[in-house]
Amino acid sequence: MTAEPAVPRPAATVLLVRDAPGLQVFLQRRVAGMAFAGGMTVFPGGGVDPHDVVDAALWSGPGPEWWGERFSADPVSAGRLVLAAVRETYEECGVLLAAGPGGAAPVVPEGARAELVARRRTLSEVLAAAGLVLRADLLAPWARWITPEESPRRYDTAFFVAAVPPGQEADAHTTEAVEAAWWSPAEALDRWRAGEMELMAPTFRTLQEIAEHPDTASVLAAAAAREIVPVIPRVRREGDEVVVVLPGDEGFEVAAGHLRPGDLS
Numbered sequence: 341m342t343a344e345p346a347v348p349r350p351a352a353t354v355l356l357v358r359d360a361p362g363l364q365v366f367l368q369r370r371v372a373g374m375a376f377a378g379g380m381t382v383f384p385g386g387g388v389d390p391h392d393v394v395d396a397a398l399w400s401g402p403g404p405e406w407w408g409e410r411f412s413a414d415p416v417s418a419g420r421l422v423l424a425a426v427r428e429t430y431e432e433c434g435v436l437l438a439a440g441p442g443g444a445a446p447v448v449p450e451g452a453r454a455e456l457v458a459r460r461r462t463l464s465e466v467l468a469a470a471g472l473v474l475r476a477d478l479l480a481p482w483a484r485w486i487t488p489e490e491s492p493r494r495y496d497t498a499f500f501v502a503a504v505p506p507g508q509e510a511d512a513h514t515t516e517a518v519e520a521a522w523w524s525p526a527e528a529l530d531r532w533r534a535g536e537m538e539l540m541a542p543t544f545r546t547l548q549e550i551a552e553h554p555d556t557a558s559v560l561a562a563a564a565a566r567e568i569v570p571v572i573p574r575v576r577r578e579g580d581e582v583v584v585v586l587p588g589d590e591g592f593e594v595a596a597g598h599l600r601p602g603d604l605s
Contacts, residue, residue, distance in 0.1 A: 345489035348496035350417060352425035353385025355482060355501040355546065356435060356510060357556050360522065365550060366433060366510045367528060368520040369537075381528070381537050383546075384432040385425070387495065391462040392427060394419035398467045400439065401477030410481040410568050411498050421498045422476050427463040429502070431456055433510040433520065437479060437502060438472040445507045446472050457514075478502050480563035484570045485542035496570070499546065501563050503556045525551035541573040545584040 356366040369381045394404060394416075404419030411418050430436045430453060438446040448470045455461040467474060479500045487494035504510060512520035523531075525547045531537040532544065539547070553559045574585045 346492060346494045348486050348494040350388040350421060350424075351386060351495040351497040352388065352421045352428060353383045353497055353499050354425050354429045354479070355383050355499065355550065355559075356429065356433065356504060357501060357550070357559055358504045358522065359555050361555075362524060363550065363553055363555050363559065364522040364524055365528070365547070366504075366520065367523050368432065368512070368514070369518050379538055380540055380543070382540065382543055383499075384429050385497065386428045386432075388420050388424040389427070389459075391459070391464075392420045392423040393462075393464065394423055395464045395468075398464055398473050400473040400475050401479075403476075407476070407481070411484055412568065412570065413498075422479060422500075423463060423474065425479060425498070425500045426474050427456065430463070432514045434513060435502075435504055435508050435510050436472075437475050437505065438467055439475050440470075440472055445505070446470065448472070475505075478505065480560055481568050482563050482566065483542070483546065484568050486570055486572045488572055488574060497542070499542070501550075501559055503560065541575045541584050544575070545573065 358364050358366075366384065367381050368384060370379060396403075404415035404422070407413075407422055408415040408418035411421065413421070426437045434453065436446045436448065440446055448466060452461070452466045452470070456463060456466055463474075466472075479502050481498070482501045483499040484497065485499065486496045510520070510522070514520070528537060528539075529544075529547050529551065532539050550559055553562060571586050576583060576585050
């Protein structure tokens with residue numbers, strides 16, 4: 341008897357971008373022993389937490405209804421995705437998409453990030469204590485990817501894009517990654533082709549998409565025009581090239597659900 345596919349858990353990931361000059365994106369290589377995507381190079385992100393509950397008094401920018409329309413989700417779920425995106429970005433790389441009175445750069449007490457990671461405080465509690473509001477307008481929707489059915493751990497992940505706010509720097513201070521750095525999308529793809537980087541299909545496809553853009557402004561303009569359609573990807577090799585295969589494409593049923601170069605040779 342074939343087991344039923346696992347139910348995807350809602351999650352959020354953020355393409356954190358900057359001009360250095362030229363477009364760069366922040367990538368992390370996950371700890372090899374992690375249950376999901378161990379050893380893979382990914383964008384910051386993670387699952388929606390039970391405490392990711394929207395507080396309208398701590399929210400600035402497009403509301404949950406707007407996000408629900410973009411991600412084909414109910415407003416409550418969409419608001420929680422935005423909250424998770426902001427929380428995970430702060431937890432994993434120290435960039436806080438929030439603002440103080442009058443749009444001032446966010447300042448939080450020392451130790452607040454560690455308390456958030458340890459789940460001793462919620463993001464709403466951190467924001468309220470520091471007199472901050474979440475800046476939903478600093479995020480833009482990019483895509484929605486669902487883990488293939490054969491995976492024992494599945495996620496229904498909203499992909500956001502955000503430029504690093506002035507005065508903030510992304511770091512590698514997270515226990516979930518062994519290294520983190522800024523990459524040009526083209527260079528990251530070259531490293532994958534050389535077998536020096538492992539990418540899941542959504543990461544690979546997203547890097548291909550943003551590699552077409554010269555700078556952050558171009559990526560954000562493209563995000564505003566994108567239609568978000570949920571997809572469950574697979575991949576296959578065509579000669580020396582690896583292509584992402586979507587439902588309805590030729591060969592989808594026999595394609596793989598991962599992107600380890602050696603597995604596809």
